[in-house]
Amino acid sequence: MFYVSVFFQYMAQYMKTKLQYRADLFVEFLSDLMFQSVNLIFILVVFGHTTLLHGWTRDEMIFIYGFFLVPFALFGAFFNIWDFNERYIVRGEMDRVLTRPVHSLFQIILERMELESLVGGVTGMIIMGYASARLHLEFHWYDFFLFLLFALGGMLVYAGVFISLATISFWSDARSSIMPMMYNISNYGRYPIDIYNRVIRYILTWILPFAFVGVYPSAYFLGKKEWYGYAFLTPVIGLVFFMIAVMLWNKGVKRYRGAGN
């Protein structure tokens, strides 16, 4: 309960800060919108050339991409920890975080909140709407809640992997390029999983489970019964990976060395 109220306090503060820079806000909104529409056109062009891929139609692949954008936007909005090493370890901001009576990871998530990213989620929904109209998909009332559950699960998968990577900074002070690399790998999750060979499929399912951000959950909405088991695993995998990440974090904080003055 305390954490929820702290969350809203930070959120309100975030809005206030953003509203202070009116011009910035406007420009940012415009550029986000433009970025997203370019994205949309790009997808239509790319997928325009393919019709069938291992039994997946063009519209199904567009749907997967649309779905993927939603957990990805949630992740971008709430787990903006790309520069964790730089900002918190090298510059020593972690000192300040550790002198406050709220869990350190939670504080950092709140401080780095980037709600504009949520616009990407809206694009995702539009894409999904477009694809499902062409596929004549039918939805039930409970599908909405499953959608939420799967989107959150996907977000947790992302968060789990990237938080785990951020904790490396506690053990080694060298900066590494592993984050952008992982970002590239994560993109594979938005294509139908059975186009890959078995090893890559295994990796994307159990080790770096990015398939749970795109293909698996979308398979449920596309009515692909053979993938239902994986689809329903999405929130479980999300929770497991997120919990592992939090454990690593708690261990890492004990090793924090601080930055000299």
Add this chain to the structure above:
Amino acid sequence: MHAIEVEKLRKEFKVHSSRSGLMGAFRDLFTRNYKTIRAVDDISFTVKQGEMVGYIGENGAGKSTTIKMLTGILTPTAGKVIVNGMNPHKEREAFVRTIGVVFGQRSQLWWDIAVQESFRLLKKVYRVSDKEYKEHMEHVIETLDIGPLLDKPVRKLSLGQRMRCELAAALIHNPPLLFLDEPTIGLDVLVKLKIRQFLKEINEKYKTTILLTTHDIADIEALCERVIMLDEGKIIYDGSLQRLKENWGEGKQVQFTFATEVTEEELCALTYDIKATWRKEETNSWVAHVAPLHVSDVISRIVARYDIQDINIDEMSTEEIIRNIYEEGVVHG
């Protein structure tokens, strides 16, 4: 109850020392040389509730490392730390609610938002009720004279203004123990005075224990009865400032500016029976260090003999005492 209890506290850092040259860098790829550095070396001390303690030492002596262990930021390598009856890094979240921390070189406030918004966030984070906040903070804001700054964003404040706000922010939850790491660094004299006066006041009013590190000895003189002096991770002095002065700072300094050049031999010969020691400051300026009893004697002898342009009589400053201690390395008496 003791506010702080530290026993045989130690913190070691493993640092990687790189070899020189290209070949060295290549060898570093395979086998690395690690050196263990003891930043804090088995120190023990206790601080009573309501005490104001100055924690001093040169750069790299281990002050900040100690403070970071006492505040739960760093985990000690060995030893016992009990602060406010708790183990700082084990019960971090419950523990930090009972302390206030100000790092002079690092801001606790949010850069972009108005000061009062930062306060509001901290009030939430520390779970301070509206009533407590009003009672306590109104007074703090008034004494530190930051009322007019509250609606300005932190980035628009001057260093002195910001520091006063930082101090207020550290006190939102009215902690019984306050850690100040160089709170007056880079501030002008007036702000320094205001901050010292404020710290004294809260110490008297709430019996707040204060541990502060500083490079400005005047802070210590104004606030602390007790100093803990650190050198290379070890405590070399722990006791009252008064005693430090008595043991080290006996005697006065008399500074003469001569009209003509003089030599040390001449001066020493003139004052050998009253054991004055001479030190050259500038070309024609010399300082005699003598027992208070002999001050007038020295002056009369010198004035009778030489043409004098200027005379100053000073006490040994604390700064000088401390410099002497560091030069000799140990504390006697």
